């Protein structure tokens with residue numbers, strides 16, 4: 671099996687059966703993200719214990735890439751500290767935009783590297799991450815913010 675086939679299978683699987691999909695109650699932060707280029711909309715909710723992301727969920731509607739990316743993200747950051755999640759965001763951003771060979775340290779997130787060949791889809795894959803970063807910065811459910819990739 672070619673690596674690209676493996677990556678495609680991961681994307682398809684996470685799109686068909688998104689992990690951590692639904693509403694999180696209570697949540698410490700809830701942020702909505704929107705990618706006008708594609709029409710992807712999703713809400714990311716996090717529950718924190720100090721600096722640790724103890725739970726995370728997302729919901730919304732978007733293309734296969736945006737849904738799979740959000741699903742993979744929730745798996746990747748649950749249990750991580752806020753600082754570690756931000757570091758991971760930088761690595762994923764490099765994965766999506768550079769030719770940097772980061773695949774090994776990113777595990778399943780490496781499946782998103784195929785998006786590099788389709789610049790118009792990069793925002794589909796990065797939307798959930800921008801939304802997460804905003805949620806980690808706000809952490810206040812009373813001030814739910816909105817994020818746009820524009």
Ligand code: ZN
Pocket residue numbers: 705708709710732733734735736793794
């Ligand atoms: Zn999209």
